[in-house]
Structure formats: structure tokens, C-alpha cells
Amino acid sequence: MESATRNPQPAISIGTLRVTGGTRLEDAAPFATALASPPRAARGREGERLFILLDLTGPASPHLYRELREVVAQTYWSTGGSITAALRQAAAAANRYLFRTNLHSDPSGRCYGGLTCAVLHGDDLFILQAGPAWACVLHGEHIEHFPRDGDLPHLGMGPLADVRLHHTFVATGDTLLLASPALVQEAGDAGIARVLPRAEVQEVLDGLEQIRGEADFTALVVRWAPPEEAPMVSEAPAPPPLRRPRRERPQPRPKPRPRPRPAREPGPGLGERMGKAVRYIGRGIAALGVWLVGGVSALFRRMLPGPERKARRRARPPRPIPEENRTVMMTIAIGIPIVLAIIVALAYLWFGADARFHSVINQAEEEIALAQAAGSILEEARPHWEAALEHATAAAALRPNDPAATALQAQAQAALDLLDSVIRLTPVQLWDFGRGTVPRQLVVHGQMLFVLDPAGGWVAQLTLNPAGDGVIEEEAEIIVKTGQRIGERKVGDLVDFIWVDSGGERQTSGLLILEEGGGLVGYDPAWGGEGGTTQLTHSFLGTPPSGTPRAVGSFEGRFYVLDATADQIWRYEPRSDTYPDPPDRYFVTPPPRPLATALDMAIDGNIYVLYTDGMILKFLGGERQPFEVQGLPGDLGQAIALAVDPDGSGAVYVADRGNRRVIVLGPDGIFQTQFRAEGAFDGLEALAVDEVARRLYVVSAGRLYLAPLP
Numbered sequence: 001m002e003s004a005t006r007n008p009q010p011a012i013s014i015g016t017l018r019v020t021g022g023t024r025l026e027d028a029a030p031f032a033t034a035l036a037s038p039p040r041a042a043r044g045r046e047g048e049r050l051f052i053l054l055d056l057t058g059p060a061s062p063h064l065y066r067e068l069r070e071v072v073a074q075t076y077w078s079t080g081g082s083i084t085a086a087l088r089q090a091a092a093a094a095n096r097y098l099f100r101t102n103l104h105s106d107p108s109g110r111c112y113g114g115l116t117c118a119v120l121h122g123d124d125l126f127i128l129q130a131g132p133a134w135a136c137v138l139h140g141e142h143i144e145h146f147p148r149d150g151d152l153p154h155l156g157m158g159p160l161a162d163v164r165l166h167h168t169f170v171a172t173g174d175t176l177l178l179a180s181p182a183l184v185q186e187a188g189d190a191g192i193a194r195v196l197p198r199a200e201v202q203e204v205l206d207g208l209e210q211i212r213g214e215a216d217f218t219a220l221v222v223r224w225a226p227p228e229e230a231p232m233v234s235e236a237p238a239p240p241p242l243r244r245p246r247r248e249r250p251q252p253r254p255k256p257r258p259r260p261r262p263a264r265e266p267g268p269g270l271g272e273r274m275g276k277a278v279r280y281i282g283r284g285i286a287a288l289g290v291w292l293v294g295g296v297s298a299l300f301r302r303m304l305p306g307p308e309r310k311a312r313r314r315a316r317p318p319r320p321i322p323e324e325n326r327t328v329m330m331t332i333a334i335g336i337p338i339v340l341a342i343i344v345a346l347a348y349l350w351f352g353a354d355a356r357f358h359s360v361i362n363q364a365e366e367e368i369a370l371a372q373a374a375g376s377i378l379e380e381a382r383p384h385w386e387a388a389l390e391h392a393t394a395a396a397a398l399r400p401n402d403p404a405a406t407a408l409q410a411q412a413q414a415a416l417d418l419l420d421s422v423i424r425l426t427p428v429q430l431w432d433f434g435r436g437t438v439p440r441q442l443v444v445h446g447q448m449l450f451v452l453d454p455a456g457g458w459v460a461q462l463t464l465n466p467a468g469d470g471v472i473e474e475e476a477e478i479i480v481k482t483g484q485r486i487g488e489r490k491v492g493d494l495v496d497f498i499w500v501d502s503g504g505e506r507q508t509s510g511l512l513i514l515e516e517g518g519g520l521v522g523y524d525p526a527w528g529g530e531g532g533t534t535q536l537t538h539s540f541l542g543t544p545p546s547g548t549p550r551a552v553g554s555f556e557g558r559f560y561v562l563d564a565t566a567d568q569i570w571r572y573e574p575r576s577d578t579y580p581d582p583p584d585r586y587f588v589t590p591p592p593r594p595l596a597t598a599l600d601m602a603i604d605g606n607i608y609v610l611y612t613d614g615m616i617l618k619f620l621g622g623e624r625q626p627f628e629v630q631g632l633p634g635d636l637g638q639a640i641a642l643a644v645d646p647d648g649s650g651a652v653y654v655a656d657r658g659n660r661r662v663i664v665l666g667p668d669g670i671f672q673t674q675f676r677a678e679g680a681f682d683g684l685e686a687l688a689v690d691e692v693a694r695r696l697y698v699v700s701a702g703r704l705y706l707a708p709l710p
Contacts, residue, residue: 015201032220056113098156112154131155183217364391427707442686457482503557506574518544551601631671648691
């Protein structure tokens, strides 16, 4: 007989080292540990090796390290299925344990850090990292580093762990190193590359101590060596897995015949994953089949005649066996598995969606409890409220009409609104200007509303009804449009407009519309032309701006033009109801910030200038006044317009298109509150405010809205 020889598997040499405060500890347990699978490991965990390295910051005691090691090991060995799923469960359990420990500790006694787990399954090596962690594998002359990108959030910082998974293969001569990131930062990749190729594991550990500099670190080295070269090493005993119900096994029969045992595949089967649902479905299908067979048999028994009389019959030749209908047979053979697959998939979707819903509900409730425990500490409460809102929104998406999901969503949103000083408004849509229009400017005077579309070249007028919840017009009245003839002149391209009150030599109030080139169209609603036509006037500024104006304003009869090209705000004095004289310079010296990036302007005696990056400057008499935006949640990087009420409180209202809100700032720039409205502020273009009537008007996405102010 010939004897078969098996190729010897590479043996494993393991070494650990911890250096802290200049003291070397050869046995780094419980900081670094190598474990073999226990006798009663879960299905799929047989024959595996688990390597664990913990690296915590803060006053972490050896007892805490031991507890975390036990949590990781017990969870991993008791979790069946794939290796990556078991590693994720182990990391999540360790993170929950550390997070809950920190919740019951003073801030000075809280510990955070990193976790590295490596699992050897045959020649497959799986590596999990949570928090700051580092590992590498030496393959011959090539070193494979993990991670390949930045660090993850620290272990124990929140209720959910963020992990990174890697996979590689190992062979004879390869070396695995799990180490604290502090060692790598001090020694660098070049130092590690010099030490790892050393012949013995002990020499590798000595080399790591030599290149550490002043760093404290923990390291675990695993070397895959030929069996005759590998020294004997002792591994720490694996903690027992979580207790499971024991099944009674029958007594073995006497002298059983030996037979090969089939290999056990890791991971639960389909029946285990689906549970009772699939078994019930299978029983139902079997019962249906039995019922159909019984029914067909009974039908044939009823249709066949009674017992035949015995009679002699002539022998007949045997009939040929009919040919099979292969199409029908193939259809049946294919159709049955498809029907079963559809039933199983529907059951999985139903039970899976139900499990996901309850999971996100539980997560939302846990985040709300953590936020409430933080109390008035906003920095700690905010992330928990935000996470709770995210989970509650996911639950509401799975079950839109579920009262629990809706209540949690409303609770989290209300808490965040309170933290951010959010007031939610309920606007009324006054007018939809339709597709193809881009209204960008808005002027409000009493019950009269004016909207300008510079691209379309028109100005429309609407009138608010007495109730303030709509307009009286059935169609918007276009009072001015580009190309319209006023006397002997045609209206040019429209730039901006403003309501001008009487003051100085100006005797009347009315709407002034600025054209490119310095033309002015005047409209006084109190005066009508013959036959009820709109009464318009046309004049020119004494000296037109040098470029296209960015914005216009008025105060006490004067007319102001922001000229970005000239880096100046021109002030025109009225002569009757026109402005024929050259303007005065508002800035005697150049403004503190050039007006090239100015976006909008508002005047209430002071002049406020909004820039494209969200900065707002305040001026009085050409001099800059104290005004600094402070306490604002978020930024104003996408602010589009601002408004003030000359007869109001001095508050400044800013349309923040990027964050779909209207910001209210005090006269000194201090944040007061913010208004939000579901859907109405999604495309903000312009705004106006009437603080006396407590009304906010906005133009957004081609629509005009009115929102009562609290």
C-alpha cells in the first residue's frame, strides 16, 4: 500500500509587547491577545484564530481592557454566519459597552480609542478596525498597510460604531503586525519596514521597541513559519461563547460503522435565516398539494362507472405509450421553483421591512433618551437629536401613517427647532407667475404688491384683499414692460425698482423703475390716465451710473443707486418728482470693502449692503457702523437678498436660499431667530417685510407668498 503525505500547514508564532512609561511588558494581555476557537463555538467559527488589539486613551484601567476583550471574544465566538458579520457584531458590542460606560462616568474619566481584530480562516485573513487603528502584513518583500485612508471616529464616542473591513491572503513566511498608531507615527513606514523582516518574532519585538522613540504602544506580531522552524507558543485560553440552549442527543448505537462526516459550511442556511415563515409557507404548499390530489381522486371515483360484468373480450394489441409533452413538463419544472422563490421573496420583504422599522424606531428612542440625558449641554444633545430625527424619518418612510414614527419625528424636529431658534411659518400662496418667468424683485406698499422680472422685462401689480389671504385680481396687471412706448420714448431694459415716499422737494410718492442707461419710469397708483389706463412718466437721471446698477433704494425722497463699477453708492436729490441733477457721493473715501461683489442693498436711514459671500456691512453717513453677524446657526454663503422696514424695529431680514430660510438679525447683527416654511422657501429670490401689519412677503420659485409673523 502506498501512503499519502499531506503538505504541512505553516505553523504560527505569536508575540506581544506593551511599552508604557519606558517599561517593557512581554505579556501584553489584556491589551493584545491571540485566541483559538473554543470547543462550543458557533457554526462557522470552528478552527479559526482571533487576534485582538485594544488601544484606549484616558484613564483606562486593565479591568476595562479585560471587559472589552471578553465582550469582543464572546460576541464573535457566539455569532454564526459570515466572518465579516460576526466581526461587525463584535465591534458593535464593544462600542456599546464602552459608550454606556462613558455615559455613567465623569467627563474626566471617559475613555475612547481604537480596536483592531484579525481573524485567520485557513489562508484568509480578515481585519476589522474601529477608531484610530493600524495594521500591516509583510508578504515577502512587500508590505500591505491597513488602513489605506484616514482614521475613523473613536470607539465609544457614540452609540453606533463606524468600522472598516479588509481582506488579504497569508502564506508561509508572511508576518502580521497589529500596533498602536502612536508607534507608526513615531517610527514611520520606513522604520516598520526595517524591523518586520527579522528572522524571529522576538527580534521583531525588540526592533519595535528600538524604533518607538518616546511613544507608548502595544503590538501583536504573528509569523507564519514552516512547522520545523516555528517555536512553540502558548495562546491565551478563549473565553467561552455565550450560553445557548442545549439539545438532547440520542445515545450512540453499539459499534457504529464509521463513515465520513460531511464538511460543515459556515453560515446559516436559508431555513435558519427565514425562520418560521418559510416553514409555514412550506406546510401550506404541502397541504394544498394533498388537498388537490385528494380532490382529483374523489372526482375520478365519482365519474367512473360501477363494477363491470365479467365478459370475454377479444385480445387487443397493446396501445403505444403516448409521447411526453416536453413543453408542458418544462413549464411545470420551471414554474414551481419560480412560484416558491416569489413566495419566499415576498415573505422576506414583509418580515424584513417589519424588522427594519422596529430597528430604526428603537434607535430613534435610544437617541432621544441620550439627548434628554445631556440636558442643557447643547454640544452633547444636538448630535443625538439629529440622529433621532434621521432614524424617525427613516421609520416614517417605511410606514408613512405610523403614529409612533410620526410622534418621534415631531419630537426630534421640535427639539432641534428650539436649539436653533427656528419658527415655522405657514405661508399663503398669493400668486403663481407660471413657468418661464423669473420674478426677482419685490416691493410692498400697504395693500399694493409689485413684482419685477428683469429677464422677462415686465412689472406686475397685485392688490391684497382685506383678509390678507389672497389678492383681488383674477389676472396680474402688467403696468410696465420693455419696449412699451411712453410719450415719444420706449422703455428700455428694466434693472430694479423701489417705492419712493415724498420728502425734500418731492411732493408725491410712487414707484420708480430704473432702466439700463439711467432712464426712470415713474408710476403713481393714485393717478390714472384717460379711460382708466395706467399713468406713467419717463425721465432720466442727471448723471447715469457708469455700469449696470446692482440695486436701488430710497429714503426721504432721495434715490440711491449702488454702482459696483464705480465702487460707489450715488445719492440723487429730487427736483419735483424727477432727479435731473448730478448725484452726490455717499462714500467720501472708498468703502472698506469693494462693491464689486455686492449683491443687494436696503435702507432705513442706515444703508445695509449684502455681499455674495454672505457678509453684511452697515453704513451711516458714508461711515461704517458696528455690525457683525454673531450666533447664527450655519452660515450665509448663499444669501440672495435682504430687507428692512424703515418704520419698524431696525431688524434686518435676510433671504438664505441655500438653507431655505429667512434670517432675522438685530440692528447690531446679533442673530435673533430664523423662519422656515415647508416648501415655500425652496427657491428664494426676493423678500419684503411689513412689521406694522406683521407680514412677511417672499418670491420663491416663481410664486409670491405671504406669511403672517408671530
